[in-house]
Amino acid sequence: MKVGVVIFPGSNCDADCLYVLKDVLGQDAVSLWHQDTALRGCDAIVLPGGFSYGDYLRTGAVARLSPIMGAVRRFASGGGLVLGICNGFQILLESGLLPGAILRNTGLRFICRFVTLRVERTDTPFTNRFKPGQVIRMPIAHNEGRYTAEAKTIRQIQPQVAFRYCGPDGQVGDAFNPNGSVEAIAGLTNAAGNVLGLMPHPERSSEAALGSEDGRLIFESMIESLAHA
Amino acid sequence: MKAKVFITLKPGLLDAQGKTIKGALDALGFRGVRDVRIGKYIEIDLTGGRASRQAVERMCRKLLANPVIEQYRIELVRS
Numbered sequence: 001m002k003v004g005v006v007i008f009p010g011s012n013c014d015a016d017c018l019y020v021l022k023d024v025l026g027q028d029a030v031s032l033w034h035q036d037t038a039l040r041g042c043d044a045i046v047l048p049g050g051f052s053y054g055d056y057l058r059t060g061a062v063a064r065l066s067p068i069m070g071a072v073r074r075f076a077s078g079g080g081l082v083l084g085i086c087n088g089f090q091i092l093l094e095s096g097l098l099p100g101a102i103l104r105n106t107g108l109r110f111i112c113r114f115v116t117l118r119v120e121r122t123d124t125p126f127t128n129r130f131k132p133g134q135v136i137r138m139p140i141a142h143n144e145g146r147y148t149a150e151a152k153t154i155r156q157i158q159p160q161v162a163f164r165y166c167g168p169d170g171q172v173g174d175a176f177n178p179n180g181s182v183e184a185i186a187g188l189t190n191a192a193g194n195v196l197g198l199m200p201h202p203e204r205s206s207e208a209a210l211g212s213e214d215g216r217l218i219f220e221s222m223i224e225s226l227a228h229a
Numbered sequence: 230m231k232a233k234v235f236i237t238l239k240p241g242l243l244d245a246q247g248k249t250i251k252g253a254l255d256a257l258g259f260r261g262v263r264d265v266r267i268g269k270y271i272e273i274d275l276t277g278g279r280a281s282r283q284a285v286e287r288m289c290r291k292l293l294a295n296p297v298i299e300q301y302r303i304e305l306v307r308s
Contacts, residue, residue, distance in 0.1 A: 057269075057293070065292075100297060101297035101298045103243075103245075104246065105245070106245050108245050108249055148242065148297070148298060
């Protein structure tokens with residue numbers, strides 16, 4: 001699998017993504033610059049975390065206008081795998097590649113800690129290595145992570161929810177919702193299933209030394225799905 | 230011509246900042262504050278005169294406001 005990791009001005013998780021893909025998983029991975037207009041033959045694209053364009057106006061609002069995003073949009077509409085992590089998720093929302101929007105955390109704090117998540121879908125190219133309902137651990141690190149959408153949209157996207165914030169036994173409730181996301185949504189795909197956005201950081205939970213290896217299964221799922229494509 | 234654009238969260242969405250500021254005003258002893266909503270104020274200096282409102286409307290829809298979560302109000306003033 002050849003993966004392109006897009007670097008926007010202010011991205012800061014790009015090197016971690018490249019490290020996991022290349023050094024941990026032995027994949028071919030290249031960095032793509034926001035000014036690029038081609039994806040250089042990549043089989044999958046990662047929009048990494050960070051603070052693209054200083055989070056000016058709204059998180060992801062300016063990055064989605066970058067030249068590379070035209071190519072990413074075309075790639076996604078052709079069924080290409082696009083993974084947006086944290087700020088990358090916010091960019092996908094602003095681009096309209098995923099439905100909904102992100103607001104500031106209800107507690108107004110930047111939250112940087114591990115959370116537990118329940119895997120809601122195991123039939124997507126990003127989650128096929130998980131077990132249904134599996135409870136996993138990944139870290140979050142964000143100030144704007146409160147997912148929201150219009151009521152009608154929320155009803156429509158139920159089958160697209162890939163991860164929900166949960167308690168240690170998989171229970172969903174306010175006590176386990178770190179940022180006030182509607183219905184505890186931590187990550188979701190588009191209707192076709194080839195675009196995933198999530199607030200937690202799989203690239204920071206891909207090695208035992210970092211406290212969790214659960215995030216690696218997202219990248220391994222992508223590899224698995226492309227191997228059979 | 231100058232455009233003043235006021236962007237606020239849609240009614241019904243929890244405005245965590247506004248709620249916190251309301252709490253702070255309460256703590257300072259200000260009475261009669263029912264609610265506080267926080268937004269953005271954007272001032273745009275325009276070169277043209279006529280049809281500016283339409284242009285600013287388009288700016289709001291395409292970039293300045295996110296229609297999923299925000300509403301906007303435009304005021305045009307002679308500069």
